[in-house]
Amino acid sequence: MSQTLARRPARESEFGYTRRLRGWFGNQWGKPRFLVLVTWGYIVWSIVPVLIAIQFSFNNSRSLSIWHGFTLKWYTSTDPNIDSVFHSAELRGALEQSMKLAGLDVLIATPIGVLLALGLARWRGRGSGASNFLMLFPLVTPEIVAGVSLLLLFSQLLTFVPFGTVAQLLGHVTFSISYVVVIVRGRLFSIGPSYEEAAADLGAAPATRLTRVLLPLLLPAIVASAAIVFAISIDDFVISQWLSNGANSTTVPMEIYDATRATPQPSTDGIATVIMVITLLSVVAGVLVYRFFTRGESGRGSAVDDVAGFGI
């Protein structure tokens, strides 16, 4: 079919190779080979470097560029000369700090965000517009501005907040709330008020409507936002770094950063791999739970589409 369309009479006078070139770039009904090439090239370029980094976490040598055979020692070795991921106090500590911050962040930011989403979606009085605006601002603030401002807050004004875990957690929650709000509010709009109205018509009291109708309907969005908050917190570097108090509150991204500025070792790749696996597992779990709760719903696309359309 592409052949017949490409050979329109007006194009007959052109040279063969020009036409073939036009076919590559311009023929939108044919197979867009140029686009296929760029897309797969991009995907290889975006994924392969990470795969190579994972490969070198299993390298039987200190080198990060020359392969010396497979080993697990950078993960499991108890040799004091090898900083292995699970036995070096430093790397283990970083893993624990990252997990602790992400877990607590989910526990605090998710409920606050869900309540704020409900409030902002349905409150129509004075101050609701300004609150909406305030909620969106953290999403667009460059992280360094956030880091500077919280650092100065805790060093100049709220000096009773200690740097380290407490300050880091406050920072992480502040920049996670808005993501929860955006996701949950999207879900609120898409379910609409009719289910609750039906429940009210059937005589359900407000408390029953909230717990038996609204909450179950919001659950997929709550799960999705918890997974996203977890991933954002695990990935966060700037806020953790600006609010740390030195060695005790080093997170995995900070550990990677420090290593790249000195001499990265295979265990640096190793700890990055571990944290990547944890993040991917949490996201996959989030998507599966989301699918489970939204099964049988029509209209809206997949969870991937929801994440893809998120933000615009």
Place this chain on the structure above:
Amino acid sequence: MYPRWLWPLSAIPGVVWLLLLFLLPLYVVVGVAFGSVDPVLLQPIPAWNPADWNTSWISHVLDQLLPGNVFWDVAVRTCEYVGLSLAGCILIGYPVAYFVARHASRTKSMLLILLVLPFWISYLMRMLAWINLLSPGGYGLRFLSATGISSVLFHLGVISDPSNYLGGQSFTVILGLIYGYIPYFILPLYASLDRIDRSHLEAARDLGASPFRAFWHVTVPLSKTGLLGGAVLITLPMFGDYYTPNIVSGAPTTSMIGNQIDLYFHGGPQPTIGAAITILLSAFLMVLMLYYIRTIHRASREIPA
């Protein structure tokens, strides 16, 4: 249907949290930037009352931003890096988003997963991967010299040393920025391209537009929201980036405005100047921030309630 007080009440914890830990800290930065410095301890003394504001630090930084002074070079370099990275993201990202939205059929969900994947891999890990590739003997370095790309880049003057990509090469920093931020550009763009109704394009073709004209006059304008949204979404963090240049270069010759802020807080005893730069950077980025907020706000209202 519900008591009137319920929804404002439910918003209160979040609003109070954001007022205390988002808005108030920004005011603290303003207070420090317009404050003074203890002459002995060199500690900042914030000025909380606008009547006591001292503009000498801000004007000092503004002075340094004039052509020929210290911050001028850094500011120009930052704009160059961000501009080139953005151009790179558009050149690579538009065809990719376009292909996935328009042409991929059977492979679409797999492609989408592959496009989303970098989101869930730590930014720092993705930078670390490039250290692996570009350090001496690394696969990337060997690939670049075996294919002759290194010598081409060298002869074009893009890099100053074909065997050392990690020692202060602007090229590597821009590559790092593109690699780091492009996933955040592609997804909003994909979403807006995917929403375009194919019949608009068919109409343009039926009315005699060439494929290129149809693309330029139909697809591009209809994807404008996603294009601008994605561009703003990556431009904002790129302007505040300091870790990418630090990781893939580390040389002062590639430092960006974010590195200056980082230095004034973590390297030197002058947080007041750091705060002043932060205020000026935020003011500079405010237009972009407001544009993006307006877009999200409008998008959230367009969903039928």
